[in-house]
Amino acid sequence: MSKIDAYLHAATRANTRQSYQAAVRHFEVEWGGFLPATADSIARYLADHADTLATNTLKQRLAALAQWHIDQGFPDPTKAPVVKKVFRGIRAVHPAQEKQAKPLQLDDLERIANWLDGAIRTARLAGSRGTELRHRRDKAILLLGFWRGFRGDELIRLQADHVNAVPGEGMTCYFPQTKGDRRYAGTTFKAPALARLCPVEAVVDWMQAARITTGPLFRAIDRWGHVGDAALHPDSLVPLLRAVLANAGITSAELYSAHSLRRGFANWATSNGWDIKTLMQYIGWKNVQTAVRYVDSADPFAKHRIVQTTSASLPLPRE
Template sequence: MAAEDETLTPSHSGRFPAADNDKDHAKDDGIALPAHVAGSGTLDRLVDTARDYARAAASENTLKAYARDWAHFSRWCRLKGTEPLPPAPQMIGLYLADMAAPRTKIAPLSASTIERRLSGLGWNYAQRGFTLDRKDRHIATVLAGIKRKHARPPVQKEAILREDILAMVATLPFDLRGLRDRAILLLGYAGGLRRSEIVSLDMHKDDTPDSGGWIQIMEQGALLTLNAKTGWREVEIGRGSSDRTCPVHALEQWLHFARIDFGPVFTRTARDGTRALEARLSDKHIARLIKRCVLAAGIRADLPEKDRLTLFSGHSLRAGLASSAEVDERHVQKHLGHASVEMTRRYQRRRDRFRVNLTKAAGL
């Protein structure tokens, strides 16, 4: 039986799409023997091992983004009659300016996207044995001018609040696929999890090479051990007040009927929805699931459908927990794995901003 359709959305929105024969990133990873050392079977195997560890230093999505950044810049250079190596601060400054104010009908990129692409170039140059001096005046002053002229406050995704998540899960059927998607939404919401953290979960430690963590189901709830962006952390998800809204119960239902006791927790299902497959879900499925349920539940029905789809994303689950949990901020900060309470507050879409009134405390 064919698997359910998991149509992928285009991953590259840059000006010059990467050509199939552009393998610079794959060929030149910067890990090799010194020129004066003769190769041998043992050393060659160690080089391969070191390359594997180097690739593991950043997430797969980050490496893909860096590769796209390099491909975009390389094509830009060739169109201008130059080469990307060695780094030329003057040309990089012009590249930044072209992205901010292109002389074509292509829309300019945001200041944050331009800065991210510059970071990608710095990483790529480092892998090729070069140093990109971002403080060089040709780069620093152009970037500072772009940020001063074009920078805008970050656009935050709408939080999915308690009443929203309940309405969303109510739209799901009780077939196998519905059980899976219900567990994804409730677990992601109660855990304040990222999309990548949800789909990378395994049943046990070391079940699969690409695991990003594992779960332990206990009497009082579920303990998630995650290898997240900020390092390893544990997330405790307690049982809810009723089976209808309990994320742990939803998870148990999915695991039982899908007959999953090893490997990825959230997998694809057969097209007819009668059985779970072995293939791990893509994190893109969660983004599509959230948007689909937002529309089905009629959330923010006062807005056109296009605007509603733009407002919500995977991060809406994390923002929803941070905004809805009426506990001390320190508990939310630990739960989300934030290094500072300031980062946690960015996720809180509704809170008592003037609970502490320093104006009155200062005697005014």
């Protein structure tokens, strides 16, 4: 690989490359399409999968196919009028309702942390190093993910080298690139040390117990208590979190995901007086629309607003 190829490769995030490769493989191998593709073949591909794939998935497939043609120096067939019209028709016939993860409430977070503390003590007394380490890691993931509002992929990508924790004060987490950082300027996030449910204490305890000083912060652990060298696989994070929630007695654990930590913090912050601008700066959101999607209204059905309005406007009953 030449230096130019290496830099071109580095300009695209790893998970984006993987998803694009999977999309191109699905078109070419599983569906039987030919590359370079024609606009008609792209339109047929969309129509054949309109009943089985979400519109967001189809949109991602189009982006991947467009990028393949651009990279190979071919005209982009996804911009043809027939493709755009077919996609509009699919969205009209198959409207998609956005699904959101259930936000994790603060009292549930405390309940889970207390359960993990008990499980850590039990595992230590039983001499089960692997179980103890898993519980310490899971506690660090939950508390850091909640109080920093990190996405799942950010937790997975976080490197121990880029974590600077000062017990009793706070912690900084540096990312060479985040989702909104198109200039690769790097972003540093700060997390406070808290009197209870402290993310700093949980992360420090995990790093010391696992003897991690460099490389991925959150890793897999085998049954013998050996900590792996690689980061947790992205697909393992949601099952891990749901298992912890279920074991801690949280009902409907299957409704939660890694985004539940982010949504839970956003709702906690707004209910405690944070304005949207402050929340956006803390989380790292670039636009208001993104922030609003994560925040549940205190009056989701507008009941209180309607009751107050009607009470003031309706005439008093006659005696």
